Amino acid sequence: MTVYFNAKIFTFNGIKSWMKIENGKIIELGSEEVEKSDDSIDMKQQIILPGLIDAHIHVFSLGRHSNTLNLSGSGSIFEIQTKLKEYASNREGWIIGRGWDQDLFDDKRYISKEDLDMITPDQPVVLFRVCGHIVVVNSCALEILGINQNTEDPDGGEIERDKDGYLTGILKEKAVDLVGPLIIVERNERKEMIAIGLQKCLDVGLTGVQTNDEEAWTIYKELQEEGRVPIRVYLTPNHKEIGKEDTPKPGTREGLLYCDRVKLLADGSLGAHTAAMREPYADTGETGILIYTQEELNKLIGEANTAGYRVEIHAIGDLAAEMVINAIEVNNDNNKPILTHAQILGEDLIQKMKNLNIIANIQPTFIITDGNWVDSRLGIDSERRKYSYAWKTMIDTGIHVSGGSDAPVESNNPLLGMYSAIFREVNNGKIWREDEKLTFEEALFIYTKGAAYTAKEEGRLGDLAPGFEADFIVLKDDVISQPELLKNAKVQQVYISGIKKLARS
């Protein structure tokens, strides 16, 4: 038995100063004097929080992102061209980049194939927008992919054309899949990228990740056998993997790995104007892109349920959310269905989510970027704005809310996620929707108890309590008394089932 004493330990049952751990589980916590033994560890007044769990992340993409052309924060197309030129100069074959955002450019226009052709006429280039729902490719890539003016838009996608019908190089939603076959990463490389992604999650203090990675179960199993899975992994395969040989059966648990749900996407992203909306976007008049019809969604959710899986469905716009909620209702799905993002809603939808017990899986760090343009997309006086990124309202309504990063879309740092949920600070320094700020306890809740509930682990994870797994993190900064310290705080130690997985100090 080990006693961790002289600490400030946050539990959802009050602050404690010591805890006893045996065989990876918490035995007892307290605040009064505690008897010490040889195994007692003086925590020197450091902060201990329950292990943080990211309820929506893409671990493979996070690992891969560390190895592609990083365009995040680029302030102009010229800056992107400069970065591309340098990157392309010392490599052959496909160039993959990620992270551009036209809202950071003065003229706010998308990058075009001509912008890329000027720099890299002979090398195929594909650059993902920050949200991953839109790519721009150059002419060389279009040629290799066999996409020309006569190519029809795929269902749920758009091959963008200008007013004269010429291709612009922009591919949206399902059309993004067209580049897939050519930028495929071979299995061993994928494995290394997943390992890198997991390490990046441990580094920021995550003890668990609920990750959307396609065809990855056997890779995770191998990594675990090699001792390279440091944290808990809840894998969400894609819906289309149901029934495949390497797809785990619902409820499969092996060591730190678990799987019981599959993923579907109902629409796109707000930044790309592809989130499907009930009313047109205030700035462009578009209404977004629906990936499926109502009938298709109903059927897909039914199929997943019949196969025994829970569903996690991406919906950002209120139209997509409405359709997802309807499909869950039609199927009588009461197995903790998850609406991921739940960004633009309405009073009716929030009430329905509560009534149907649908989990809202939210991404607080989206405020950092989206706060710059969300009012122009939604309309500053619109009714829907009141129910957008409305996390406080959702919690007060009694909806189960869990927190995630959607990394690599935004940073995977859960402390920054908590900071965003508490302060709602945009990267221009402004605060967006003061009235929806969460308290420290609420922000911690969504990354601990809330996320544990979303993984159906609320009986053993998400709090520091007798009988619970000893998953916890140690910090020097007193973020409990001063939540503003979350912005730059670093996790010093990470423990999973009482085993130290990361130690900075």
Ligand SMILES: [Zn+2]
């Ligand atoms: Zn995502």
